[in-house]
Amino acid sequence: MIELTADDVRTLAELGFMALSRGQGDKAAAIFAGVRAARPAGEAGFIGAALVEMAAGNYAGAVKTMRALPPTDTQQAFLALALYRSGDRTAAREILREVMQTAGERPDAALARELLVELDGATEPMLR
Numbered sequence: 001m002i003e004l005t006a007d008d009v010r011t012l013a014e015l016g017f018m019a020l021s022r023g024q025g026d027k028a029a030a031i032f033a034g035v036r037a038a039r040p041a042g043e044a045g046f047i048g049a050a051l052v053e054m055a056a057g058n059y060a061g062a063v064k065t066m067r068a069l070p071p072t073d074t075q076q077a078f079l080a081l082a083l084y085r086s087g088d089r090t091a092a093r094e095i096l097r098e099v100m101q102t103a104g105e106r107p108d109a110a111l112a113r114e115l116l117v118e119l120d121g122a123t124e125p126m127l128r
Contacts, residue, residue, distance in 0.1 A: 009038050025055050040104075049076070053065060062082035077099050092119060096112040
């Protein structure tokens, strides 16, 4: 078995995201399966797999995949995205508000803010 470095795994994940962005879900799924095999405790393979599932319209599968990870701000932001796409906007909104509070200035907070804006259909998130 070949041992992959962190850079190798990062490159694979980037290739998976590129494949997904080009509509090559089958290739992306295979790449993300490799990422998950190489780093079973890492988030990248799970997030990639969930995005592949969402691209295929399998929102319940994406929610299940994201819930398989321990909670972090990144995991929660992508779980909220999957919940939002599955139609559970209330749960998505609650999670995104929490991420905005806990993520500080990290990219997860920006992602949560953008998703809340999309959910609320406004230019700024509604923090009711």
